[in-house]
Amino acid sequence: MVDTKTALEIRLQSAFDAVEPGADPVLRPSDHADFQANGALALAKRLGRHPRELAEQIVGAASLDDLCEKIEVSGPGFINLTLLGSFVAAQLSTLAADSRLGVGAARTENVVVDYSGPNVAKEMHVGHLRTTVIGDALARMYRFAGHTVIARNHIGDWGTPFGMLIEHLLDLGEEQAIATFSMGDLNTFYKEARVKFDDDDAFKARSRSRVVALQGGDSETLRLWRVLVDESISYFGEVYAKIDVTLVPGDVVGESHYNEMLEGVINDLATAGLLVESEGAQCVFPPGFQNREGEPLPLIVRKRDDGFGYAATDLAALRERVSVLHGDELLYVVGAPQAQHLEMVFAVARLAGWLPDGVRCEQVIFGNVLGPDHKMLKSRSGETVKLVDLLDEAIERAYVILEERGSQLDGEARLHLATQVALAAIKYADLSSERQHDYVFDLERMVAFEGDTGPYLQYAHARVSSIFRRLGEPWQARDVHFELAEGASRALALGLLGLPPALSSSLSSLQPHRLCTYLFDLAQRFTSFYDACPVLSAEGALREERLALCDLTARTLRLGLDLLGIDAPDQM
């Protein structure tokens, strides 16, 4: 189906085209009508004409009689559009019969989404929250939109720290070490290794020669390394299950995967004439980047000591994503501190011809998670906060609140529900603010069930669901004829028709918060409707209409929340 906004846009476009081909109607939802087209103002300026007069001309050229009840030029030259009730009704009927709720399936592209990226033998901490939650939401939205998503979990599984980690593994004994890992206590393991490395010269020496053995391909060393990697991946899997993220072990393609390709990256850069030796390192100097002294800034692909830097790995990965995975779109859900590094990697890839112009390649930047003091979130003792601890605390709080609210569920069911609520709280708080901004992590506010929170949306959904539970019999949309006589039901109907543009704008801007804003607005429209329009006590056609609106609301909330990675329980 053609969604409502698009239907209007198409008609307006041809009216605008009649005056000036290609002119953008700038159609927006309006406070003064259902929609408003602002395009006449900008166009009038460009053509040097009176805006109101131009707007009148456009309205005259538009054929909107079957869609709009009222079209008027207002103010300096806005075109205000009020939809015809019969059109809204017809759209709603189509929507009711559409399992995709009006969202068209896009042309299929391969979208590589790089997110989460924890380090082997290191705890997943709050620093991994945003990349994991945002990346997963984007992956879900892209999949629903019809694209093929290739998730990439670019874990840190290679590099100099592995010398000390393997030596520590040997000191502990493999079984003991594995036990520590399976308890999910990666912090202790890493810290113990670190302390020995810093304080014990003999250990440090062993670690260094272990790195050499690892890089040299010593089989026993590789086996021990594999133990660390496998144990870590299985631990990450537990965390992902806990946070309900779609990443699977098969998405893990760590840094080590690219080891064999690094030499080739260097050679090809050299052949392309891009490689420059500087201070003993092999570098590329992409134009436009400067260091502290105002000199050209290198992307160091091979270090002075002959080791490869992470730039080499990132270049190899990018190349593989384009040439082997055939990615049409490469997304890097990585924090802001990496912005310059990634820009340089992208620039070098373009110089080398590895990144064709047709491929969209973008860092999905996000801001920091701050504590109540507005500084980077840390625990009381100043340590980084473990991700699982964060989740557990949220679950605990959600459980207590459910108890206070007199939840209808108890025991196992309540614990499960508390988990769903806690995840909704954390994910929604993370996704609903503009991605690039820092946000203050305040569990109390997030888990609160009032206001613009995940739990509020779940509650709205639970309320709709309870109507159908009370109904007793399975409900099916028959040929419902929508009258939408009350303001509240009309407002809800318009909200229900708004999913497709909300989702598409969320995707094209890579901003999940636009979908969040839409869902919150829809939930509010629903609760206002719920308050004003009794459903079960209504009769006849009116009852059918209201049930149909409820059904659509439930389906829309479920779908929207699902795209954000949030569950929508039927009962709370």
Add this chain to the structure above:
RNA sequence: GCCCUCGUAGCUCAGCGGAUAGAGCAUUGGCCUCCGAAGCCAUGUGCCCGGGUUCGAGUCCCGGCGGGGGCACCA
């Protein structure tokens, strides 16, 4: 020093060059013999400062001030 980014209501945040800048929390006051009051309805307050572009600037440009990040071999 250079580059990037952010600065909107008491607090946490929306705002895609357009009309009177919106929500949530908090405040105050109304709503449950009626589908879940975790709700609904009402209530006051605000764009860091100074220039500029524009018919129109929270939004774009320049310059300040303030916070955060980055700026050669850890990734």
